[in-house]
Amino acid sequence: MDRWFALTSWIRHRRMALGRYGLHSPYVYALFNEVALARDQPQGVADIETDRKKYRCDPTPVLTSDPGAGSSRPSSRTIASVARHALKPPAQAAFLFRLARFHGACRALELGTCLGTTSRYLARGLKPEGQLHTIEGVPEFYHVAAQSFNREASGRIVPHAGHFDEVLPELLRREGHFDFVFLDGNHRYEATMRYVNKIIPYCTPDAMIVLDDIYWSREMARAWNEMRADPRFPLTLDFYHVGILVLSARQQKEDFRLKWPLSLR
Ligand SMILES: C[S@@+](CC[C@H](N)C(=O)[O-])C[C@H]1O[C@@H](n2cnc3c(N)ncnc32)[C@H](O)[C@@H]1O
Numbered sequence: 001m002d003r004w005f006a007l008t009s010w011i012r013h014r015r016m017a018l019g020r021y022g023l024h025s026p027y028v029y030a031l032f033n034e035v036a037l038a039r040d041q042p043q044g045v046a047d048i049e050t051d052r053k054k055y056r057c058d059p060t061p062v063l064t065s066d067p068g069a070g071s072s073r074p075s076s077r078t079i080a081s082v083a084r085h086a087l088k089p090p091a092q093a094a095f096l097f098r099l100a101r102f103h104g105a106c107r108a109l110e111l112g113t114c115l116g117t118t119s120r121y122l123a124r125g126l127k128p129e130g131q132l133h134t135i136e137g138v139p140e141f142y143h144v145a146a147q148s149f150n151r152e153a154s155g156r157i158v159p160h161a162g163h164f165d166e167v168l169p170e171l172l173r174r175e176g177h178f179d180f181v182f183l184d185g186n187h188r189y190e191a192t193m194r195y196v197n198k199i200i201p202y203c204t205p206d207a208m209i210v211l212d213d214i215y216w217s218r219e220m221a222r223a224w225n226e227m228r229a230d231p232r233f234p235l236t237l238d239f240y241h242v243g244i245l246v247l248s249a250r251q252q253k254e255d256f257r258l259k260w261p262l263s264l265r
Contacts, residue, residue: 001213001216001217002216002217002218005215005217005218005221006215006216006217009215009221009240010215010240013215013238013240013257013260014259016257017238017240017257017258017259017260018256018257018258018259019032019258019259020032020033020037023256023258025254025256027235028235028237028254028256028258030102031099031102031237032258034098034102035095035098035099035102036095036239036258036259036260036261037261038098039263040094040098041090041094041097042094042097042121042124042125043124045090045094045121045124047151048093048117048120048121048148049090051115051117051148051151052083052087052090052115052117055079055080055082055083055115055117055144056080056083056084057080058078058079058080058083059078059079059080060078060079060140061076061077061078062077062078062079062082062138062140062141063140064138064139064140066138067137067138067163067164067186068112068137068185068186068187068188068191079115079140079144082114082115082141083115086114086115087114087115087117087118088117088118088184088212091263092241092242093117093118093121093122094121095242096118096121096122096125096182096210096242097121097122097124097125098125099125099208099210099244100122100125100126100180101125101126103179103180103208104127104179105125105126105127105130105179105180105208106126106127106129106130106131106179106180107130107131107175107177107178107179107180107204108122108123108126108130108131108132108133108178108179108180108181108182109132109133109134109171109175109178109180109181109182109199110122110132110133110134110135110181110182110184111134111135111164111168111181111182111183111184111185111186111195112134112135112136112183112184112185112186112212113134113135113136113141113142113145113159114136114141114145114184115141115144115145115148116134116144116145116146116148116149116157116159117148118182118184119132119134119145119149119157119159120148120149120152120157122180122182123152123156123157124152126156126180130156131155131156131157131158132156132157132158133158133160133171133175133178134157134158134159134160135159135160135161135162135164135167135168135171135185136159136160136161137161137162137163137164137185139161142159142161145159146159164185164186164195168195168198168199169198172198172199172201172202173202175202176202177202177203177204178199178202178203178204178207179203179204179206179207179208180207180208180210181199181203181207181208181209181210182210182212183195183196183209183210183211183212184212184213187212187213187216187217187219187220188219188220189219189220189222189223192211192220192223193223193226193227196209196211196227196245200232200247203247204247205247205248206246206247206248207246207247208244208245208246208247209233209244209245209247210242210243210244210245211223211224211227211242211243211244211245212241212242213241213242214238214240214241214242214243215240224238224243227243227245228243228245228255231253232247233245233246233247234246234247234248234252234253234254235248235253235254235255235256236254236255236256237256237258238255238256238257238258239258239260240260241260
């Protein structure tokens with residue numbers, strides 16, 4: 001992570017971002033209220049948080065190297081250090097839960113399962129018949145996550161083990177028509193652009209693509225800035241921690257910077 005860049009981007013974002021009262025679009029106003037300002041959590045989230053606490057104390061070493069890039073994780077890793085540094089915190093995971101629910105998402109895809117805590121929040125935001133496919137390249141993480149998915153409703157989360165480049169093409173061909181995509185795997189410009197371009201043809205016409213850590217580094221910000229200018233995304237929402245691309249044909253091209261509520265940290 002480029003900490004100086006992330007900090008200066010945060011200050012610029014706070015100065016320019018709109019709160020609820022600056023929003024003229026009814027859709028964006030509703031999203032801001034129901035997703036960013038609301039505080040509700042998925043039902044029974046305590047079990048996910050109990051697992052998170054357990055992972056944070058787990059000294060099991062992780063021997064496989066990170067298939068992604070751009071991480072500031074320590075080089076000798078344990079499940080505990082990964083749980084402390086790589087997972088989205090509960091408030092941000094709950095934001096994704098509410099976003100999926102607001103969107104009425106049913107068929108979701110996640111790149112970067114890690115230990116599966118955010119996957120479980122996300123899956124609980126889907127419609128009752130919904131399903132989340134999630135991909136993880138580190139076998140140790142995959143096994144921890146897959147075990148925890150047994151505690152979710154049967155078939156709700158389908159984990160896939162392997163490098164995105166190997167798993168994604170076949171998964172897209174087989175499962176296609178995703179209406180909600182969360183990219184939280186490889187924070188490099190080239191990889192981010194490549195995965196978004198690969199996934200778009202397999203999205204529904206009104207799909208939402210969420211990119212994590214868009215100000216992690218200059219190259220992530222470059223990818224985000226190119227995508228927010230891209231006419232394939234008529235609506236883009238910059239929440240600093242995440243960037244949201246909306247494919248909907250209903251919207252005119254609009255780009256919003258929205259205040260990340262400090263209560264979500
Ligand atoms: C930041 S973590 C994901 C955190 C997770 N979404 C959460 O909030 O709980 C990124 C994960 O993506 C995985 N990853 C990165 N690049 C990958 C690739 N090219 N193929 C497969 N997995 C990858 C890493 O091993 C890591 O577990």
